[in-house]
Amino acid sequence: MTLKELFAPFGLEAPPLPVRGLTLDSRRVEEGYVFVAVPGVPLPHRKPLDGHDFIEEALRRGAIAVVGERPLALPVPYLRVEDGRKALAALSARFHGHPERALPLLGVTGSKGKSTTSALLHHLLERGGIPSALLSTVGLRLGEEERAPIGHFTTPEAPEVYGFLREALDRGLKAAVLEVSSHALALKRVEGLSYRVGVFVSFYPDDHLDLHGTPEAYFRAKALLVERSGLAVLNARLPHLEAFKARPHLLFGEGGEVRGEGLKETPEGLRFRLETPWGGGEAFLPLLGAYNLENALAASAAALAFGVGLGAVLEGLSSFKGVRGRMEVVQRAPFRVVIDFAHTGKSLEEALKTLRKTTKGRLLLVVGAAGERDPNRRRDIGRVAARFADKTFFTEEDHRTEPLEAILEALARSAREEGGVFELVPDRKEAIFRAIREARPGDTVLLAGKGHESTLERGPLALPWDERKVALEALGADQDALEGDP
Structure with missing residues (x-):
């Protein structure tokens, strides 16, 4: 599709340049792309970004046209709209032929x-x-x-x-x-x-x-x-x-x-x-x-x-074989290891209550709370962990730009108020290893919060992550340790 065809319904005359794609993320712009500048989402915990501030970067990367909500004079065709997000959807539908x-x-x-x-x-x-x-x-x-x-x-x-x-x-x-x-x-x-x-x-x-x-x-x-x-x-x-x-x-x-x-x-x-x-x-x-x-x-x-x-x-x-990271059983015996995406107090409570019914021994929990999200989640997760798990290892879960120590302390404070038994283990891999090392026959270890996700967000970085792979590694290490005992 050409730029002329793409913009025609919006009343903007544009040259017949071939369009290779559309995006609202300036980092994803390539030669031949249309960049759609949208205002960021206002959230209580951070100042929103604004796509209009990244137009210059998009042009450097090869954008052949820009869509935005402000009155601007640009060296490429510029389509001004009232609602950038609505325009992005309409342009995407047209670009892909509805x-x-x-x-x-x-x-x-x-x-x-x-x-x-x-x-x-x-x-x-x-x-x-x-x-x-x-x-x-x-x-x-x-x-x-x-x-x-x-x-x-x-x-x-x-x-x-x-x-x-x-x-x-x-x-x-x-x-x-x-x-x-x-x-x-x-x-x-x-x-x-x-x-x-x-x-x-x-x-x-x-x-x-x-x-x-x-x-x-x-x-x-x-x-x-x-x-x-x-x-x-x-x-x-x-x-x-x-x-x-x-x-x-x-x-x-x-x-x-x-x-x-x-x-x-x-x-x-x-x-x-x-x-x-x-x-x-x-x-x-x-x-x-x-x-x-x-x-x-x-x-x-x-x-x-x-x-x-x-x-x-x-x-x-x-x-049906289930969904990866949703009550996914990694090991059934001698103790059970389960991965679940539960990342709110309510979903965590449901997961723990479910596993309690078929757990003969203790219920061990590895869980954290995400940064740049509703801070009330930390209170709820801490309380639920204290009430329904025998022991919890509070750890990281995408703390993003928030201090991990502050999130862990909020979880600990809520758990402490409920008389819960817990440890603070900032590194998630170490927390999983500790929980599995502590498990005994008949116990259940629940790894909650990450589920299927393939990244772990630390500060501005999104690091590769595979909860199942880490759990299996911990289980292998635990087995090696047991076989090595005199």
């Missing part, structure tokens, strides 16, 4: 359970004979092909979203499942997309208030997905449910049309009877945690509504 118009989309949002529900829904579509794409926190899939996630966000920026949908369509896939965060909705990363089916899994009002400000604003951001969906699949326990009743919808959970009855938790997973408007049957989901029942019901309801048969859904539930 793949969203030909590819049916299924969107999944919620405070917790988005990643598992998205991955399970993709699996159910595939088992139902519908080749599908998946864009989620834990990674990408084009049919059965796996790829690493794009960046550190649940939902990447608009150029990457539309580019991914374009590739999925070009490969002949018949649907795409998108994990959609409240950040993505509020910051217009998915602007212009509508969904054949939109799933609202859960809502916890105290999450992400650093961005949204109030629970009401947080809920409104997530509700945008429902408003853009042909059919809404809704948790029957959602607040403000009456606001959605006028829209086509399907409820799941207690009191809904799609229910799980007679739930039994086993060390291997969940057994229940699935009841739906399309019929019922005995179901097995090989995941730990009763809370995964809601994720299973949400994914099943969406798949059934999209046209997957009940038999394929039941088979798909039983064959």
Whole structure:
């Protein structure tokens, strides 16, 4: 596509130069790119960056045009818009040929359970004979092909979203499942997309208030997905449910049309009877945690509504291998080691309660709290760790530009108030080694907070990180130490 064609709908005459890409990150600009300058996101803990301050860098890197919100005179074509983020989405859709118009989309949002529900829904579509794409926190899939996630966000920026949908369509896939965060909705990363089916899994009002400000604003951001969906699949326990009743919808959970009855938790997973408007049957989901029942019901309801048969859904539930970094069991015996993404007080409490049910010995925890995020999380994580773990190793978790010592002290202060047993181990690898070294037969070691993530952010650096690899290394070292004992 040429710059002339790209800018035509916006009324700006531009030369017919070939456009190679679009970005809002000046560091990613290459020769032939269009740079879109957007104001940064104001957060309580830091001054926001402003893309307009990086226009000069973008030009040095080869930008052939700039889009922005200020009156500027530049040596390249400049498109001034009222809303840079909205323009970025519109330009991305046009640049990639509007793949969203030909590819049916299924969107999944919620405070917790988005990643598992998205991955399970993709699996159910595939088992139902519908080749599908998946864009989620834990990674990408084009049919059965796996790829690493794009960046550190649940939902990447608009150029990457539309580019991914374009590739999925070009490969002949018949649907795409998108994990959609409240950040993505509020910051217009998915602007212009509508969904054949939109799933609202859960809502916890105290999450992400650093961005949204109030629970009401947080809920409104997530509700945008429902408003853009042909059919809404809704948790029957959602607040403000009456606001959605006028829209086509399907409820799941207690009191809904799609229910799980007679739930039994086993060390291997969940057994229940699935009841739906399309019929019922005995179901097995090989995941730990009763809370995964809601994720299973949400994914099943969406798949059934999209046209997957009940038999394929039941088979798909039983064959699901889980999500990397979500209650992922690294070792089962002689003591259990589990990796989970739980990084808020609420999700950590659910993880610890789940593991307590099948732990004969002690429950050991490795956890931290992220920097440049809502500081209330530290209080909640510290309290939950003290109440539900037998011993906690507080450590780093993406402290970014905040002092790690201050974060650890906040965690310790909350744990101390609850009478918790803990150690402060700033280095995460050392904390994991210590916890595994201390574990005995029958214990469970939970490594919480990082899950699937492939980087560990220390100051301005994003260092390579693989929680599973570190855990396996620690287990190998522990075994060597045991074999070396006289």
